[in-house]
Amino acid sequence: MPQGRLFAFIDWDDTLKVTNDLYYQISRKNAELVLSHLPGAGLTPADLVHMVHEIDLEKARRFGLRAENYPSSWRDCYRKVAASLGVEPLEEVARxxxxxxxxVSRLPQPDYPGAPELLHFLRRHQFEITIWTSGNSDIQTGKVERSGWAPLIDRLVVVAEKTPETLKEALGGRDPALCSVxxxxxxxxxxxxxxVGAKAIHVLQSTWGYDQAEIDHRHENYHPVSSxxxxxxxxxxxFSLPRPS
Structure with missing residues (x-):
């Protein structure tokens, strides 16, 4: 048994709660709206969804994870397709x-299987539970509040970008060896x-292009799970804890 309290830093979007599927639902709806106004585009809804994904990804790489990236990507996409057809885009459609x-940030988020059970397990074993997430603080706080899980959570830390530096800052004086991300x-x-020397528990669930990176799968602290x-x-x-029943 390790000495001292254990710490869990848990991601929110597409770790505990479904997120990418909600973006896809909105993207399909918007794609159909664009094509209803630009029927001569010769594009499918899937083409437009892919186009917006690429625009959104470029904005994330240039400007970071801003709340306005996704809405502005749809405006840009519509104007780009309209321009390719020589059609004047309608401002009311762009709006x-x-x-x-x-x-999308206010839609109900379904749980990933095992999410509430994990939080209750951590609470029973007296982990300090930190939701460590990125993006707009008001949006992320609202998601947690609407989930009903706030009583299970000790801390919510929202950062512009999740990096080694922002994780070190969030850790404060906590021992990374007693921390799992x-x-x-x-x-x-x-x-x-x-x-930072914490244990990385990689949940192999939905993600998007901005999240991709080369990782050392042989690292002693890397632990992939499918669920x-x-x-x-x-x-x-x-951590040599009693096995869950």
Missing amino acids: LLAANAET VGNSPRADVLPALA LREVPALLCRL
């Missing part, structure tokens, strides 16, 4: 596309955890 896109992103969860349901048993093994 509607952006408004639709802005709703649980998340789906190689770039934002795994690499920072390995860099959150595997995490309690893994933590028991890593």
